[in-house]
Amino acid sequence: MSAEQNQPKRKTNVEFAGLSNSERVTSRHIAKAAGVSQTTVSRVLSGSNLVTPDTRARVMQVLEEYGYQPNAIAQAMVTGRTSTIGVVVDGITNPFYPELLEAIANAMEGSGYRMTLWSSGAASEPAAIEAISQRLVDGIIFTGAVADSPALQEATKGEAPLVLLNRYVDGVRCDTVTTDNVSGGRAAAEHLLSLGHRSLGVIGAAPDLSTAREREQGFREALAAHGLEPWIDRGQPSFHLGWEALQELATMPERPTAVFCMNDITAFGVLSAAQRFGLSVPGDLSVLGFDDIDMAQWETFNLTTVRQPIVEMAQNAVRLLQERIEDPTRKPRHRCLEARVILRDTTGAPGARSGRS
Amino acid sequence: MSAEQNQPKRKTNVEFAGLSNSERVTSRHIAKAAGVSQTTVSRVLSGSNLVTPDTRARVMQVLEEYGYQPNAIAQAMVTGRTSTIGVVVDGITNPFYPELLEAIANAMEGSGYRMTLWSSGAASEPAAIEAISQRLVDGIIFTGAVADSPALQEATKGEAPLVLLNRYVDGVRCDTVTTDNVSGGRAAAEHLLSLGHRSLGVIGAAPDLSTAREREQGFREALAAHGLEPWIDRGQPSFHLGWEALQELATMPERPTAVFCMNDITAFGVLSAAQRFGLSVPGDLSVLGFDDIDMAQWETFNLTTVRQPIVEMAQNAVRLLQERIEDPTRKPRHRCLEARVILRDTTGAPGARSGRS
Numbered sequence: 001m002s003a004e005q006n007q008p009k010r011k012t013n014v015e016f017a018g019l020s021n022s023e024r025v026t027s028r029h030i031a032k033a034a035g036v037s038q039t040t041v042s043r044v045l046s047g048s049n050l051v052t053p054d055t056r057a058r059v060m061q062v063l064e065e066y067g068y069q070p071n072a073i074a075q076a077m078v079t080g081r082t083s084t085i086g087v088v089v090d091g092i093t094n095p096f097y098p099e100l101l102e103a104i105a106n107a108m109e110g111s112g113y114r115m116t117l118w119s120s121g122a123a124s125e126p127a128a129i130e131a132i133s134q135r136l137v138d139g140i141i142f143t144g145a146v147a148d149s150p151a152l153q154e155a156t157k158g159e160a161p162l163v164l165l166n167r168y169v170d171g172v173r174c175d176t177v178t179t180d181n182v183s184g185g186r187a188a189a190e191h192l193l194s195l196g197h198r199s200l201g202v203i204g205a206a207p208d209l210s211t212a213r214e215r216e217q218g219f220r221e222a223l224a225a226h227g228l229e230p231w232i233d234r235g236q237p238s239f240h241l242g243w244e245a246l247q248e249l250a251t252m253p254e255r256p257t258a259v260f261c262m263n264d265i266t267a268f269g270v271l272s273a274a275q276r277f278g279l280s281v282p283g284d285l286s287v288l289g290f291d292d293i294d295m296a297q298w299e300t301f302n303l304t305t306v307r308q309p310i311v312e313m314a315q316n317a318v319r320l321l322q323e324r325i326e327d328p329t330r331k332p333r334h335r336c337l338e339a340r341v342i343l344r345d346t347t348g349a350p351g352a353r354s355g356r357s
Numbered sequence: 358m359s360a361e362q363n364q365p366k367r368k369t370n371v372e373f374a375g376l377s378n379s380e381r382v383t384s385r386h387i388a389k390a391a392g393v394s395q396t397t398v399s400r401v402l403s404g405s406n407l408v409t410p411d412t413r414a415r416v417m418q419v420l421e422e423y424g425y426q427p428n429a430i431a432q433a434m435v436t437g438r439t440s441t442i443g444v445v446v447d448g449i450t451n452p453f454y455p456e457l458l459e460a461i462a463n464a465m466e467g468s469g470y471r472m473t474l475w476s477s478g479a480a481s482e483p484a485a486i487e488a489i490s491q492r493l494v495d496g497i498i499f500t501g502a503v504a505d506s507p508a509l510q511e512a513t514k515g516e517a518p519l520v521l522l523n524r525y526v527d528g529v530r531c532d533t534v535t536t537d538n539v540s541g542g543r544a545a546a547e548h549l550l551s552l553g554h555r556s557l558g559v560i561g562a563a564p565d566l567s568t569a570r571e572r573e574q575g576f577r578e579a580l581a582a583h584g585l586e587p588w589i590d591r592g593q594p595s596f597h598l599g600w601e602a603l604q605e606l607a608t609m610p611e612r613p614t615a616v617f618c619m620n621d622i623t624a625f626g627v628l629s630a631a632q633r634f635g636l637s638v639p640g641d642l643s644v645l646g647f648d649d650i651d652m653a654q655w656e657t658f659n660l661t662t663v664r665q666p667i668v669e670m671a672q673n674a675v676r677l678l679q680e681r682i683e684d685p686t687r688k689p690r691h692r693c694l695e696a697r698v699i700l701r702d703t704t705g706a707p708g709a710r711s712g713r714s
Contacts, residue, residue, distance in 0.1 A: 092449075092458060093452070093456060093459055093651075095450070095452060095455075097455075098449040098450045098454075098455055099450060101476065102449065102450055102476075104480075105476060105478050105479070105480040105481055108479075108480035109479045111480075113480070114480060114481065114483045114484035115476075115480040115481040115484055116474070116475060116481070116484045116488075117473070117474035117476065117481065118473060118474065119458065119459075119462060119472075119474065121462050122462070122465075122466045122467075123461075123462040123463075123465035123466050123468075123470070123471060123472040124462055124471065124472040124473070126471045127441055127471035127473045130441075130471065131473075136493075239651075239655070268655065268657070271657060272655045272656040272657050273656070275656040275657060276656045294596075298596070298625065298629045299629040299630070299632040299633045300625065300629050300632060300657045300658065301657065
C-alpha cells in the first residue's frame with residue numbers, strides 16, 4: 001500500500017531495496033548514470049511499455065552495475081508472481097514428513113521455485129495464513145492436511161493454487177496426490193492372511209485422517225471376504241499410541257496374532273513395547289507398518305511394511321502445482337500411486353518361535 | 358518499491374490488499390463512507406499524526422466495516438516490523454532438528470510472533486535469503502549453521518537480528534545458544550574411563566561443525582589426562598556414517614572397546630550395524646551418543662547418551678532474539694547450557710557379556 005501516493009510530490013527519490021550495496025542508492029543515481037529521467041527508471045522497473053528497448057537495456061545495465069536484484073514484492077506487484085511455493089507440514093516429528101519435505105525440495109530443484117515451510121500449530125500456521133492471504137506464495141502444498149486446518153481454509157477461501165499431498169480432505173476440490181491406501185490396506189491383510197493369521201488388529205485407525213480411513217477400509221474388505229473382522233484401536237498414529245496399544249494387547253487373554261499399524265512410527269512403538277513386555281516378534285505377534293520410511297530397514301527394526309512411493313509422490317505434487325499455477329482454471333486432477341508390501345522380519349506365521357526376541 | 362511515486366499524480370485511487378471483500382475497494386470508497394478526503398485515509402493508514410483521534414476512529418471504523426486487515430507488507434513499511442521470525446534448519450531428516458523446531462514453535466507460542474521455516478539446500482535456502490534481504494522477517498534463528506551457509510552470510514551482511522542456536526560459526530558476532538559441548542565430551546570420556554575402557558573411538562568428528570569440534574575436544578582432554586588418545590572417524594555424523602564405521606571396526610584386529618558418537622542418529626547406525634555384524638553391545642562394544650532425542654529412550658535402542666536440554670535451548674534462543682529485535686545495538690550474549698550423561702543400556706565394562714545381543 002502506498003500512502004505516499006496521495007502526497008503532491010514529484011520526483012520522489014526512491015530507494016531501491018533490491019540493491020545490495022550497503023550505501024543507499026536511489027533512482028536519482030540510476031537516472032543520472034543511465035542518462036535518463038527518474039520517471040524512465042520507474043517505468044523500466046514497473047515493466048511499462050512506454051520505454052524503448054534501447055533505453056530499457058541501458059537502465060537495466062546500470063541497475064546491474066549497482067547490484068540490483070528485483071525486489072520480490074515489487075516483482076510480485078508487476079507480474080503477480082512470487083516464485084515461492086509454500087509447504088505446510090503436519091506433525092514434523094514423525095520422520096515420514098521430513099523425508100517427504102526433502103523429496104519435495106529435491107523435486108523443486110531447477111524449477112525456478114523457492115520453498116518456504118510452515119508447520120501446523122499455534123506459532124507457524126498464522127504465518128502460513130498471512131502468506132497465503134497476502135499472496136506471498138504462488139501456490140501451496142499441504143502434506144497431511146486435516147479438514148479443520150485454518151491454513152487450508154484460508155487457501156480454499158482465496159482460491160490459491162493448492163495441492164493436497166498424502167491426505168485429501170472431503171469437500172476440498174483441488175489437485176491431490178495420494179498413495180492408493182485402500183489397495184495398500186488390502187495388500188497388508190492379504191499378506192497376513194496368507195501367513196495363516198485369523199485374529200488381526202489395526203492400530204491408529206483415526207477417523208479424521210483420510211489415509212487411516214482408507215487403509216482400514218482396504219484391510220477390512222480383505223478380511224470380510226474371509227468372514228473376519230479386525231480388533232480396532234482408533235487413536236492418532238504415533239510411537240506412543242503403538243506402545244500403549246501393545247501394553248494393552250500384552251494383557252489380553254485372547255489377543256490378535258498380528259497387527260497392522262497405520263504408519264511405521266506406530267509400529268516402532270509396538271516393537272519397543274514388545275521388547276519391554278517380553279513378547280517376541282513375529283513369534284507372539286506379527287507387526288506390519290505403513291510408509292516404509294528409511295528407519296524401517298534399520299536392522300534394529302527390519303519392519304515389514306507397506307511402501308508409499310515418497311519421491312514419486314513429491315514429484316507429482318510439485319508438477320501438479322506448477323501446472324495449476326500456469327492454468328488456475330484447469331479441472332482438478334488426482335494422482336493415486338501404487339502401494340506395495342515390503343517383506344522384512346516382523347511378520348511370520350502365528351506362533352512361529354523363530355525371529356527376533 | 359514504489360515506481361509510481363515518481364508520477365505527478367494526486368488522489369491516486371489506492372486499492373487495499375488488506376480488504377478481504379472480493380470486490381475491489383479503494384481509498385475513494387473509504388474516504389466517501391467516512392466523509393473525509395483520500396489524503397486523510399492515507400494518513401490514517403500510514404500512522405501520521407496529522408489526523409485527529411476522532412477522525413482516525415471514524416476512518417478505522419469504516420475500514421473495519423469493509424473487512425480491512427492490515428496488509429503485512431504495508432504494516433511492515435509503517436512499523437518496520439513483520440511479527441515473523443524465520444528459522445533456518447540444516448539436515449531436517451536428523452530427528453534432533455524436528456524436535457528442536459517443535460520446541461522453538463512452543464517457545465514462540467503467545468509471543469505474538471509467527472514462525473516461518475526454511476531448510477538449507479537449493480530449493481529453500483534462496484527463499485530464506487530473499488526473506489532476509491527484503492526484511493520479511495524481524496529476526497532469524499539458525500539451527501545447525503555452518504560457515505559457508507549463503508543464508509547466514511546474507512543475514513550477517515544485512516545486520517539482521519540473528520541467533521545461532523546449537524552451533525556457532527567462527528567470526529560471526531551475534532547472540533548464541535549452545536550446549537556446553539566441551540564439558541559434554543569430557544563427561545562422556547569420564548563415564549567410559551570409569552567403566553574401565555582404555556581403547557576408545559570417536560565417530561563423526563567433522564571439523565566444520567562447532568558441536569563436533571568441541572565434543573571431540575572435551576573427550577580428548579579427559580583421555581589425555583590418562584595418557585590416552587582416541588581413534589577418530591572424521592565423517593559427517595549420520596546413521597549411514599555410524600553404520601559404515603561399525604563395519605570398519607568389526608574387521609579391525611584391535612578395535613576400541615567403546616565409541617563416542619557425535620550424535621544419537623550416528624549411534625543408531627552403530628547399533629544397527631552391530632546387530633548386522635554380530636557384535637554385542639555393550640559386551641563387544643560400548644556405544645555412547647549425544648543429544649538424547651526421544652528415540653534414544655526407545656527400548657529398541659536404550660542408548661546411553663549426553664543430553665542436550667532441547668526445550669531450554671529453544672526457549673533461550675527465542676528470548677535472546679526477541680530482546681535483540683527490541684534493542685539491535687545490545688552487546689551479543691552467549692548462553693551455554695549444561696550437558697549431562699544419561700545412563701542406559703549401551704555402555705558397560707569392556708568384555709562384559711551381559712546386555713543386548
